[in-house]
Amino acid sequence: MAAEGRSCRRLEAAAARAVLGAADTLLFDCDGVLWRGDAAVAGAPDALARLEAAGKRLCYVTNNSSRTRQAYADKLRRLGFPAAAPRQVFGSAYCAARYLRQALPPGAAAYVLGGAALSAELRAAGVPHLGPGPAALPGPGPADWAQAPLDPAVRAVLVGFDEHFAYAKLCQALRYLLRGGAACLLVGTNRDHRLPLEGGAAIPGTGCLVKAVEVAAEREAFIIGKPSRYIFDCVVSEFDIDPARTIMVGDRLDTDILMGNTCGLTTILTLTGVSTLEEVKSHQESDCPARRNLIPDYYVDSIADLLPALED
Amino acid sequence: MAAEGRSCRRLEAAAARAVLGAADTLLFDCDGVLWRGDAAVAGAPDALARLEAAGKRLCYVTNNSSRTRQAYADKLRRLGFPAAAPRQVFGSAYCAARYLRQALPPGAAAYVLGGAALSAELRAAGVPHLGPGPAALPGPGPADWAQAPLDPAVRAVLVGFDEHFAYAKLCQALRYLLRGGAACLLVGTNRDHRLPLEGGAAIPGTGCLVKAVEVAAEREAFIIGKPSRYIFDCVVSEFDIDPARTIMVGDRLDTDILMGNTCGLTTILTLTGVSTLEEVKSHQESDCPARRNLIPDYYVDSIADLLPALED
Numbered sequence: 001m002a003a004e005g006r007s008c009r010r011l012e013a014a015a016a017r018a019v020l021g022a023a024d025t026l027l028f029d030c031d032g033v034l035w036r037g038d039a040a041v042a043g044a045p046d047a048l049a050r051l052e053a054a055g056k057r058l059c060y061v062t063n064n065s066s067r068t069r070q071a072y073a074d075k076l077r078r079l080g081f082p083a084a085a086p087r088q089v090f091g092s093a094y095c096a097a098r099y100l101r102q103a104l105p106p107g108a109a110a111y112v113l114g115g116a117a118l119s120a121e122l123r124a125a126g127v128p129h130l131g132p133g134p135a136a137l138p139g140p141g142p143a144d145w146a147q148a149p150l151d152p153a154v155r156a157v158l159v160g161f162d163e164h165f166a167y168a169k170l171c172q173a174l175r176y177l178l179r180g181g182a183a184c185l186l187v188g189t190n191r192d193h194r195l196p197l198e199g200g201a202a203i204p205g206t207g208c209l210v211k212a213v214e215v216a217a218e219r220e221a222f223i224i225g226k227p228s229r230y231i232f233d234c235v236v237s238e239f240d241i242d243p244a245r246t247i248m249v250g251d252r253l254d255t256d257i258l259m260g261n262t263c264g265l266t267t268i269l270t271l272t273g274v275s276t277l278e279e280v281k282s283h284q285e286s287d288c289p290a291r292r293n294l295i296p297d298y299y300v301d302s303i304a305d306l307l308p309a310l311e312d
Numbered sequence: 313m314a315a316e317g318r319s320c321r322r323l324e325a326a327a328a329r330a331v332l333g334a335a336d337t338l339l340f341d342c343d344g345v346l347w348r349g350d351a352a353v354a355g356a357p358d359a360l361a362r363l364e365a366a367g368k369r370l371c372y373v374t375n376n377s378s379r380t381r382q383a384y385a386d387k388l389r390r391l392g393f394p395a396a397a398p399r400q401v402f403g404s405a406y407c408a409a410r411y412l413r414q415a416l417p418p419g420a421a422a423y424v425l426g427g428a429a430l431s432a433e434l435r436a437a438g439v440p441h442l443g444p445g446p447a448a449l450p451g452p453g454p455a456d457w458a459q460a461p462l463d464p465a466v467r468a469v470l471v472g473f474d475e476h477f478a479y480a481k482l483c484q485a486l487r488y489l490l491r492g493g494a495a496c497l498l499v500g501t502n503r504d505h506r507l508p509l510e511g512g513a514a515i516p517g518t519g520c521l522v523k524a525v526e527v528a529a530e531r532e533a534f535i536i537g538k539p540s541r542y543i544f545d546c547v548v549s550e551f552d553i554d555p556a557r558t559i560m561v562g563d564r565l566d567t568d569i570l571m572g573n574t575c576g577l578t579t580i581l582t583l584t585g586v587s588t589l590e591e592v593k594s595h596q597e598s599d600c601p602a603r604r605n606l607i608p609d610y611y612v613d614s615i616a617d618l619l620p621a622l623e624d
Binding site for chain 2 (some may be wrong): 201
């Protein structure tokens with residue numbers, strides 16, 4: 001749908017029947033769409049079960065790099081969603097591992113700011129790596145820090161969600177990037193500023209860590225997750241996807257909806273998560289052409305609103 | 313001097329006599345100007361001694377937040393520069409403490425990402441604070457992190473150089489900023505991307521840490537150090553300064569020279585540090601008006617080049 005045509009209409013049952021009827025694949029963001037924290041959005045498991053029963057292909061596309069594909073499949077099952085194979089899950093940890101497997105020369109390794117899930121996906125993809133876990137500075141002063149051992153095989157710095165992020169790691173990341181120059185890749189799993197928690201609380205997202213490394217290195221990272229189209233390209237390369245018959249369902253305009261619009265998908269905003277209709281309105285009223293890409297084709301209060309269109 | 317007039321001429325002896333003769337105050341950046349690491353720039357102590365003997369007021373203006381005023385005075389003495397009183401030194405740690413003393417309501421405290429020097433300057437200024445030193449996450453998961461105790465008195469987050477910077481601190485900083493909203497100040501000592509070390513090595517600068525907090529908080533920090541004019545305003549409020557009779561000498565175009573030009577000072581770039589004549593040339597050739605402010609009035613290979621103008 002052309003950018004000028006996006007009016008962000010509420011997806012009522014009749015329109016929903018037509019929109020869903022024209023699609024063979026639905027891509028779902030997870031947190032804020034299917035569940036919030038550890039509770040399924042009411043009606044969401046039933047809606048997905050009916051979509052699957054109607055012959056739709058369901059995939060899960062998430063920027064969260066702190067879970068493996070398998071962990072997402074397990075959570076879907078635990079919360080009562082239709083059984084999903086790990087290969088239906090496109091998390092930024094898996095997709096980052098996939099990217100590095102293709103982009104790194106044979107034998108090259110990655111220095112990773114990230115956790116156990118990112119490490120597991122890299123291991124599964126056969127990408128040698130080091131870095132996960134706590135790190136300490138190797139001495140009292142800058143001269144010591146600048147002389148910590150570097151692994152000669154490292155040809156990439158990968159930044160994901162890392163609860164052990166520390167100045168010591170930022171230092172090592174910069175040193176690998178200065179040593180390798182343009183031949184050392186700089187990759188970020190995503191740019192999310194925050195991870196919202198229940199009750200209005202939030203913790204810093206991976207975007208903060210990516211930006212810290214970018215500022216030090218004075219270069220821009222290649223981003224895996226939404227709104228980058230790389231994560232959608234991963235879906236396309238593993239399934240037979242026609243963008244014109246694919247729907248992206250998400251709760252964030254700046255990631256889910258922007259990626260969907262950029263990739264030519266039909267986009268549905270669900271209001272159970274981060275973004276609001278007020279934000280949509282402010283994009284609609286803006287003169288900035290780039291902001292037109294943040295407007296979804298449709299919105300629903302919850303994906304449970306799709307249920308009436310799926311009955312009979 | 314008007315922006316259009318800045319031609320970045322080499323400051324030869326005759327011109328130097330005129331430029332220095334018209335000035336009563338010189339502001340010096342330190343690292344890359346007076347010294348590199350722990351060695352004085354050859355001839356620099358002699359040049360400063362002669363400037364002082366000629367009746368000039370010398371001040372030291374540095375973005376480094378990891379030393380106190382007293383530590384700078386000690387280092388100047390140790391490296392053979394003319395004796396300086398701590399009050400001649402305007403470091404971003406001291407100036408940040410000064411800012412918070414004025415900006416915080418009575419009894420309010422600051423959450424500080426920074427080291428012992430920043431803490432000492434805050435203590436000297438009577439600003440209650442917490443945060444320096446190592447920090448650990450208060451539990452295994454996000455729900456625990458979002459429930460760590462917050463000090464009810466905190467009304468500011470101050471980000472300086474912090475070798476103990478960690479995700480746990482980023483979390484707390486975000487939580488104070490979310491709790492306080494606009495009533496919680498966000499202050500950064502400076503935006504330097506890197507600290508260059510001898511031999512071409514570098515470690516990440518405070519700018520990386522400030523940016524990480526800004527991305528999480530989705531707001532911009534008030535910056536104390538160059539190129540912000542706040543640090544110059546500190547000099548003005550403590551000495552009787554006439555910008556038209558003041559020279560800023562520095563090695564960085566984007567901090568020292570930009571601040572000097574912005575504040576109406578005469579600016580001299582010295583080539584013993586970070587910036588190069590090639591960078592000056594690229595700014596001169598640019599169509600971007602903002603880049604004109606990065607062009608110094610004069611340059612010298614080293615501040616020892618001022619010596620001939622100071623003889624007899």
